[in-house]
Amino acid sequence: xxxxxxxxxxxxxxxxxIYDPGGKLKCGACGNAYTPEILKKTDPAGEAFRWDxxxxxxxxxxxxxxxxxxxxxxxxxxxxxxxxxxxxCPFCDNELILTDRLSDGLRxxxxxxxxxxxxxxxxxxxxHFKNKKLLPGNFRSTHTLEKLQAIYVPxxxxxxxxxxxxxxxxxxxxxxxxxxxxxxxxSRYHIEVDGSIPFVKLPIDASVKMSDDLMDAIGPYxxxxxxxxxxxxLSGFLADRFDETPESSLPRAAGRMRADAEITLRKQxxxxxxxxxxxxxxxxRNPSVRYALLPVYLLxxxxxxxxxxxxxxxxxGKVTGELPQSRGRMLAVVAGWTAGLGSLxxxxxxxxxx
Numbered sequence: 190x191x192x193x194x195x196x197x198x199x200x201x202x203x204x205x206x207i208y209d210p211g212g213k214l215k216c217g218a219c220g221n222a223y224t225p226e227i228l229k230k231t232d233p234a235g236e237a238f239r240w241d242x243x244x245x246x247x248x249x250x251x252x253x254x255x256x257x258x259x260x261x262x263x264x265x266x267x268x269x270x271x272x273x274x275x276x277x278c279p280f281c282d283n284e285l286i287l288t289d290r291l292s293d294g295l296r297x298x299x300x301x302x303x304x305x306x307x308x309x310x311x312x313x314x315x316x317h318f319k320n321k322k323l324l325p326g327n328f329r330s331t332h333t334l335e336k337l338q339a340i341y342v343p344x345x346x347x348x349x350x351x352x353x354x355x356x357x358x359x360x361x362x363x364x365x366x367x368x369x370x371x372x373x374x375x376s377r378y379h380i381e382v383d384g385s386i387p388f389v390k391l392p393i394d395a396s397v398k399m400s401d402d403l404m405d406a407i408g409p410y411x412x413x414x415x416x417x418x419x420x421x422x423l424s425g426f427l428a429d430r431f432d433e434t435p436e437s438s439l440p441r442a443a444g445r446m447r448a449d450a451e452i453t454l455r456k457q458x459x460x461x462x463x464x465x466x467x468x469x470x471x472x473x474r475n476p477s478v479r480y481a482l483l484p485v486y487l488l489x490x491x492x493x494x495x496x497x498x499x500x501x502x503x504x505x506g507k508v509t510g511e512l513p514q515s516r517g518r519m520l521a522v523v524a525g526w527t528a529g530l531g532s533l534x535x536x537x538x539x540x541x542x543x
Contacts, residue, residue: 207425210303210503214421225421265398266430267340279338279427279487280398281496295431295480297418299346301410303339303426303484303503310486310501311337317499317508324512325492333490339503341423341482342404343395343431347388347442349476351450354383356468359461380464382457385474386450392483393438395431400498401441406509407500410483414504418482428482435478447471 206214213222259266260278267279305313311334318324359378366372390412394404416422450471458464484503488510489496499510 208302208422210306212302212304214424225416225419263398266432267427279340279429279489280498281489297343297482298479299415300341300418300422300482301412301414301484301504302416302422304414305501305503305506307337307339307486309506310339310503311335313501313506313508314488314499318512321512334488337486337488337501339426339484339486341426341428342399342485343429344392344404344481344483345395345431345433345435345438345442346390346392346479346481347439347446347476348390348478349388349442349446350474351386351388351446351471352383352474353386353450353454353471354381354468355451355454355466355470356381357458358465358467359458360463360465362462378461380458382454384454384457386446386453388446388449390479391442391445392481393442395433395438395480396429397432399429403498403500403509404485407485407502407507410502410504415481422482431480439476439478443473443476446473 206216208225209215209222211222213224215222257266260281263278263281265278265280314334314337357380359380361376361378363374363376364372365374392404392408392410394401451469454471455464486501486503488499488501490499491497497511499508501508
């Protein structure tokens with residue numbers, strides 16, 4: 190089965206346009222550049238609909254005519270247009286195969302385009318690895334860093350209002366003395382605080398394959414860079430398909446909102462020596478969600494039978510990920526310390542017995 194992928198042709202020469210992190214689609218043949226707004230196609234879009242308890246701006250229209258790649262190892266389904274050149278999965282670095290079916294994934298509401306290029310992202314990773322003496326040598330190799338892949342990761346952006354009411358007992362203790370006695374005065378206070386805390390665009394990644402901790406750590410994103418979705422931004426890039434629904438992601442979003450709301454409410458109380466919580470009610474009101482694609486560079490490195498994943502924020506350049514330690518280098522460092530300590534002790538003994 191053959192399919193025609195989404196593509197954008199240069200109005201000047203007819204060659205393929207590729208989206209550049211600078212914000213425009215560039216022609217590799219004649220060098221001209223165009224904004225996605227100029228080239229924006231008329232795409233079908235359904236009306237927003239309501240899910241109980243979520244209000245959603247999800248659009249029913251699919252991402253039409255994009256190809257689907259499937260990983261042989263982890264089963265990841267990756268959307269891409271014809272200009273995306275890749276043969277390896279950004280999640281596990283195994284082989285991707287191109288299927289003969291078109292994408293039926295739902296169309297995102299918004300997107301933050303890549304703001305930094307791959308060369309800049311590789312430089313950020315090199316800087317992140319700098320001065321880490323216990324890092325295995327293969328992590329620093331050019332061959333390894335060139336495997337860095339750019340991918341749009343699906344996120345649900347949640348809005349909600351958290352209404353909170355807290356009842357606590359506060360205790361203040363004062364110590365003082367006179368000519369005869371020492372005194373301890375204990376005062377107890379009934380404390381009530383309440384308030385409504387709005388949350389806007391709380392991001393929850395919508396990919397089962399993506400580490401929640403990694404995606405939480407890679408933020409924040411500057412939402413001033415959000416743009417209405419256009420397929421033009423996918424030109425030359427990969428896009429992961431969401432496999433966690435808003436309903437399944439809502440408890441995680443609600444948990445983060447409740448924790449932040451409790452911290453905010455606690456800040457309203459004065460200073461006490463001890464505070465004991467007696468009642469805490471925090472409820473969510475008017476939750477809503479939008480489907481967004483956010484830019485990430487991913488790097489997977491296999492070491493000691495374990496896969497280590499690093500991520501670079503494709504907007505800010507922030508790098509995060511778990512670093513392994515080379516056993517050989519660690520033993521060399523310990524041996525160096527031991528030799529240095531032995532030399533120091535030997536010198537000290539020599540001076541004592543002279």
